[in-house]
Amino acid sequence: MANRYLHNVQGLFDTIAPNYDRMNTIISLGTHRHWRRQTMAQIHLQPTDRALDLCCGTGDWTIAIAQKLTAPDAVIGLDFSAPMLRLAQQKVNDANVSDQVWLRRGNAMHLPFKTASFDLVTIGFGLRNLPDKPQALAEIYRVLKPGGQLVCLETSQPDQPLIRPVWQWYFTKVVPWFGRLFAHQYQEYSYLQETTRHFVSYRQLVALFQTAGFTGVHYQRFNFGAAAAHFGTKPLTEADHD
Incomplete structure (x- = not known):
């Protein structure tokens, strides 16, 4: 069931890839860039750190992280949509961070990486589209x-x-209409507004982080709560978690 769900969602994102960036700007009224900048301001990276950007889409967050790091392949951007990754690769090349970025196709719920490989994992506007969120958080941990x-x-x-x-009203009525007007993709944006409306609350997401083992969990809300950034740390030892 989960595999069929992922296949369907992958097909959706393959379809909307050419309009993805423009529609994000339209739907969020341009504020998604501010949300990411505010979130990045709270991330403290060392130049030699390694990072993983899950559900990286067209690569905006991947690039923002890469600009703070220096090692080859310091940031891996992972997404299940090949059309999204092709757009991301062009952006990476244009931003002159191709040495620092490695883009890979993969499943965020079954990560193809060794345990304890990364100093930072980010996931932007992707967790709500995963059928098994606890599994994804366990893999990130x-x-x-x-x-x-x-x-x-x-x-x-x-x-x-x-x-x-x-x-x-905005998400149930306006967002699908925007999808029809600007991208001729009413059904796709109807689905996306449903995932937004039915995603867990910011307090429930705190609980999911904590259940996965993360400590120091906190959040910052944006636009009266229309978006939120959640932060959690993997304990230095299991005793710290206990």
């Missing part, structure tokens, strides 16, 4: 080095009584 950090930037759900109805 496994490949992080002790003391390494997970950072997840994701759409979220406002909880203020005056804001939430407007948010629900």
Whole structure:
């Protein structure tokens, strides 16, 4: 069932890849760039660190991380959509970070990396599309080095009584209409707004991080809660987690 789900979602992202960046800007009214900048400001990297950017899409976050690192293949960008990765590769080349970036096709729930390989794992706007989120978080925990950090930037759900109805109207009515108007992809953006509406709350995501073993879990919300960045650290020892 999970494999069929992933195949369907992969096909969706293959389809929307050519319009992905433009639609992100339209749907978020350009604020997704601000969310990523604010999130990056809280990530402290050493030039020789190794990072993994999961569900990397067209590579914007991959590139932002690579610009802070110096080692060859310091950042691996992983995504299951070949068309997304082709767009990401062009961006990487244009940004002159091709030495630092290695783009790979793969499944975020079954990572093809050794245990304790990375100082940082990021996942931007991808966790909500994975059918088994605890499995994905367990894999992220496994490949992080002790003391390494997970950072997840994701759409979220406002909880203020005056804001939430407007948010629900925007995602249920306006986002699919934008998909039809600007990308001729109504069904695809109807699905994406559903994953946004039904994704766990920011508090539930904290609990998922903690259940996976992460400590020091905290978050920052954006646009009245329309998005949130969550941070968690893999303990230096298992005793720290216990």
